[in-house]
Amino acid sequence: MQLGQLMSLKDTRTERCKIYYWKPSGGFKYQTSIENTSGAGMKITGHHTRVVDLPRPVGPLGGGPGANIATFVTLKIQTDEGVEGIGYAGFASNVLSKALKETVDGLAGLAVGDDPLMIEAIQERLLVAGGGGAPAGLVTRAVSAIDVALWDIKGKITGQPVWKLLGGHRQRVPTYASGYLWRTYDLDALAETAPKLVADGFKAMKFRMGAEDSLAKELERMKVMREAVGPDIDIMLDINQGWNVNQAITVGRELVNYDLFWLEDPVQHQDYSGMARIADAIDTPIASGEYHYGIVPFRHMLEERSIDIVMADLLRAGGLTGWMKIAHMAEGYNLP
The missing domain is CATH 3.30.390.10 (Enolase-like, N-terminal domain)
Structure with missing residues (x-):
């Protein structure tokens, strides 16, 4: 493109959306308003x-x-x-x-x-x-x-x-109980609360680990949860970035006996290579993504094969527009 040449991007509803132009002193510039000249008139x-x-x-x-x-x-x-x-x-x-x-x-x-x-x-x-x-x-x-x-x-x-x-085609979607079973719950609280969620109709629920000072104590939380809800309820486990890579692999290998639906954010969310090591070392699917902003970090996670389940958060991803772009990226990698 020659210096000073205009490039107009048009939309079927608009006479102009943005006009880009090159200035030698400042690179690409564009207008800062979005004009609707279709006659619809909404502003x-x-x-x-x-x-x-x-x-x-x-x-x-x-x-x-x-x-x-x-x-x-x-x-x-x-x-x-x-x-x-x-x-x-x-x-x-x-x-x-x-x-x-x-x-x-x-x-x-x-x-x-x-x-x-x-x-x-x-x-x-x-x-x-x-x-x-x-x-x-x-x-x-x-x-x-x-x-x-x-x-x-x-x-x-x-x-x-x-x-x-957005292209949805189902009238109903599965849900899981998430706002309960925090890391602050002791074993008695886990054993009491989890069955109540089942009685409320939940077929799946998420609880937290990552704060205990020994492997045995971490696994005891998992044992109490599985015994409290039985074998037919899906359990998701969220670590909220509380482990290091070696801890995650060690504990993750022990968790295989409890049939977890996913292991979420076991380590710092930007440690793509560390997450990939964990994903390769254990059988439980790794879920991550809610801490990321925008769409670019998801490209890196997918390219590194560091996750099995893509978890985009609407409030950080860029709203519905960003969330849908992330969903399409996940689809391209054959991941949910």
Whole structure:
């Protein structure tokens, strides 16, 4: 492309989405608004955010300030046709909730005047506006909330649930109990709580290990869980990055007798080669991904063959748009 040459990317609904042009002094530049000239006329006109503290009976990490409170920033995006979209941002402590709210406010404000159906174009522009560097942090959490709210608007405009717009084809999906059986539960609490979840109708549940000071104590937790629910209930085990590679292999080989559905985040989530060693050494499937931001880390995990089950988190992945891209990557590697 010659210097100064224009390259226009068009969409069937728009006369122009972005216009890229090359400047010798500054590389590629592009316009910062997304214009809809299709005649539909819908525009984002504003937004509203709130910080919400939700109580929970037991926190995942024990005591301390805010341990039993889950803090979220809720988002409502408004349009000139009265259609509103709802999203939320999370996984920030109450110490960071103010900063997260301000990040959501700042980025959502940049979308005012845009066509809310131009979801991916808006997401890309906001990520660049947020810094354009590594995706981890408040920017991606905020953009994820905005992305979900835009998909909500799209579903309301089309009169379709979002799962259908994304290509879903099932009316029901399996679920598992996750917000219980924390590492702070002692053996009696595990033995008491797990059967109650079965009585509530759950066919699968997740519990935590990784804090005990000996292999025997770790395995005792696993033994209590399996005995509490019987052989027909699927059990997922989450370590929350609590082991090193050698520990994970040692304990993982012992866990094979308990028929685990998956072993989740056994080591630090960016240790791709270490995770690959674990995956090769044990028979239990390795699940990971919820700590990652954006889509690029999933490429590295898949290329390293460090996971068997891809676990993308909507609030960190970049909303529904990022989550779907990760799902397609997993499909290309024949992984769930």
